[in-house]
Amino acid sequence: MKNKKKIISVVGARPNFMKLAPIARELKKKSSKFTHIIVHTGQHYDHKLSSVFFKDLGLPEPDIYLGAGSGSHAEQTSAIMIGFEKVVKEEKPDLVIVFGDVNSTIACALVCAKLPGNCGTGPVPLAHIESGLRSFDNSMPEEVNRIVTDSLSEFLFVTERSGVDNLIKEGTNKKKIFLVGDTMIDSLVYHKKKIASSYILKKLKLKPNKFILVTIHRPVNVDNRKNLARIVSIFKKVSAAAVKKDSEISIVLPIHPRTLKMAESFGLLDELRQIPNLKTIDPAGYIDFIRLLRDSLFVMTDSGGIQEEATFLKIPCLTLRDSFERNETLELGTNTLCNLNEKLILRKTTEILEGKYKKGKIPRLMDAKASQRIVNIIKTCL
Numbered sequence: 594m595k596n597k598k599k600i601i602s603v604v605g606a607r608p609n610f611m612k613l614a615p616i617a618r619e620l621k622k623k624s625s626k627f628t629h630i631i632v633h634t635g636q637h638y639d640h641k642l643s644s645v646f647f648k649d650l651g652l653p654e655p656d657i658y659l660g661a662g663s664g665s666h667a668e669q670t671s672a673i674m675i676g677f678e679k680v681v682k683e684e685k686p687d688l689v690i691v692f693g694d695v696n697s698t699i700a701c702a703l704v705c706a707k708l709p710g711n712c713g714t715g716p717v718p719l720a721h722i723e724s725g726l727r728s729f730d731n732s733m734p735e736e737v738n739r740i741v742t743d744s745l746s747e748f749l750f751v752t753e754r755s756g757v758d759n760l761i762k763e764g765t766n767k768k769k770i771f772l773v774g775d776t777m778i779d780s781l782v783y784h785k786k787k788i789a790s791s792y793i794l795k796k797l798k799l800k801p802n803k804f805i806l807v808t809i810h811r812p813v814n815v816d817n818r819k820n821l822a823r824i825v826s827i828f829k830k831v832s833a834a835a836v837k838k839d840s841e842i843s844i845v846l847p848i849h850p851r852t853l854k855m856a857e858s859f860g861l862l863d864e865l866r867q868i869p870n871l872k873t874i875d876p877a878g879y880i881d882f883i884r885l886l887r888d889s890l891f892v893m894t895d896s897g898g899i900q901e902e903a904t905f906l907k908i909p910c911l912t913l914r915d916s917f918e919r920n921e922t923l924e925l926g927t928n929t930l931c932n933l934n935e936k937l938i939l940r941k942t943t944e945i946l947e948g949k950y951k952k953g954k955i956p957r958l959m960d961a962k963a964s965q966r967i968v969n970i971i972k973t974c975l
């Protein structure tokens with residue numbers, strides 16, 4: 594039998610799992626050519642942030658679990674590096690695939706860069722999915738993770754045109770850059786039927802278009818008391834404006850562990866929970882979350898991926914950040930960058946409630962074929 598190529602995919606945190614699932618499916622279709630090993634670093638370990646996603650996305654159990662867990666950035670990154678170095682030495686992969694911009698991504702990229710690859714002339718080849726995105730804000734841990742990971746990658750798989758431009762400006766060899774689209778959207782389209790049959794609306798007693806979905810977890814927003822207090826005040830005002838227009842409208846907030854912990858420690862949790870018409874719920878699984886997003890009136894978020902999913906679903910998205918990296922969601926899609934600007938958020942809320950908000954177009958590469966393109970490129974080049 595011909596020599597199969599060994600590929601390791603590494604995931605660690607919630608936003609990685611839906612990017613991996615369609616790649617894993619494509620690699621499985623080509624199992625005569627590839628052996629695929631899934632490594633979970635354990636950065637996210639709660640059922641609600643991790644295993645429920647494996648189940649929802651139909652991913653097989655990870656082959657290797659590193660159990661790195663939480664800690665400071667240095668503690669978490671180094672724990673992942675120590676665990677992953679052993680895996681790479683043992684498994685000797687022909688390619689390692691990393692996803693997005695989380696600490697697991699940079700940790701495993703660094704490990705690959707410092708170990709010899711199988712061909713004997715360089716390090717372990719690395720493929721980065723969701724390469725090239727830049728917020729130009731180095732105070733975000735994700736931005737540092739992106740820049741370092743891209744600089745170490747052999748295959749840079751980019752989701753949108755601006756990513757290619759950013760990489761070229763940084764001097765990246767054009768031959769390494771592949772504009773392929775967004776594997777997150779592949780997942781969403783693949784699971785459309787399951788999403789349509791989720792019971793989450795019934796469970797939470799919600800009606801389509803009668804609720805605002807909110808997610809918030811960025812350190813800049815939740816680790817700083819002033820900003821978190823401002824966010825609570827924004828939610829109060831948005832809730833009041835919405836209820837004035839239609840008393841049935843509520844706000845649903847699946848609360849991230851970081852946000853819960855910080856709101857408690859700043860003494861803001863009661864104030865948050867006392868906002869009339871606001872429901873805090875546990876973090877939702879993939880299928881339920883996308884169903885909530887699909888049927889929401891609009892979403893307020895500081896997440897990266899949700900900006901893309903909202904654009905694809907044509908759901909208005911108010912992004913509570915002051916920097917951005919997903920240009921197409923703003924230029925073509927339904928996204929507006931609002932920072933914590935209360936006036937702007939209330940103005941946009943009114944536009945949405947009055948049906949005057951921009952409708953948005955779906956970017957060309959959100960066509961559910963990104964993973965197919967990626968695996969074809971890997972097959973040709975490896």
Ligand code: UD1
Pocket residue numbers: 606607608636637638639640642663664694695696697734735810849850851854896897
């Ligand atoms: C991480 C990513 C962020 C991503 C987010 C999605 C980095 C630098 N950040 O942020 O880009 O948008 O995931 O959720 O990688 N915790 C739990 N249970 C868990 C995991 C974490 O309670 O399963 C707690 C930790 O104890 C910690 C906090 O949540 O206090 C933050 O976890 P961490 O993985 O450091 O970063 P996130 O904020 O989740």
